[in-house]
Amino acid sequence: MTVADRYLMGAGTSELDRMLFQGELFRPEAERLLERCGPGPGARALDVGCGPLGIVDLLAERVGADGDVVGLDVQAEMVERARLETADRGLDNVRLVHGDAAKSGEPPATFDFVHTRLVLMNVPHSDAVLQEMIALTRPGGIVAVQDVDWVTRLCDPPHPAWERLVEVVSELWRLNGMDVHLGRRLPRLLRGAGLVDVRVDASARVFQPDHPYQTLLVERAELCRNSLVDRGLITSDELDRRIAELRRHLAEPGTVVVHPLLFQAWGRRPQNPAV
DSSP: OOHHHHOTTOOSHHHHHHHHHHHHHTHHHHHHHHHHHOOOTTOEEEEETOTTSTTHHHHHHHHOTTSEEEEEESOHHHHHHHHHHHHHTTOTTEEEEEOBTTBOOOOTTOEEEEEEESOGGGSTTHHHHHHHHHHHEEEEEEEEEEEEEGGGOEEESOOHHHHHHHHHHHHHHHHTTOOTTGGGGHHHHHHHTTOEEEEEEEEOOEEOTTSGGGGHHHHHHHHTHHHHHHTTSSOHHHHHHHHHHHHHHHTSTTOEEEOOEEEEEEEEOOSOTTO
């Protein structure tokens, strides 16, 4: 099974639009990360698993006309949408590549900054992806990762339908070799992979009924319907009932949703070429 097959959220038009919205929503967090460890003018930067845009626009602005940005994604639909988005923005210093994050085909040790966001928790071979990212980074360059931890995925007032959907979707990720609590482990993963000067930060968002991400969990469960039912995690009838119950609850004016905690971790590849 390919990585594209395992990306349970798919790459349909609605998901591409959601990912573009998500990128804009979390733009302030990405900007803060780049202020701390991002590339400067003339640098070479890589966004792994860029989707329909990722942070290639932010990277392109930072490296300038003398720099070079590569956006890499395993799904052809993502790459094609990214080409349209970068063309519309006039980002002439961006190159989009259709390739596997664990086997990119890019020359090793040639990037000053290598980044990924919300990729490692969505692939079953996150260690291989991280190793490839490090291999592509020049000695002294920076590897930066953004990923979430579902420790804060909750709603208030609590509701049984919320708890049930969190339970089954989390288990689906686990059965596919992935981890919805990966975020907390990022600093440890970077250090274990040989990076030095590792730093970490985290932040969370809170949503209310007037925000599109208030129902993100419901939409995720709907997109994963076939996998959830085929794995025997929930019946189709129960899933329909839980989704209907939760939609009503989330629409109540007093219901708030806490988004998964977003971790940002970054580190430097040592000058030692063996790492």
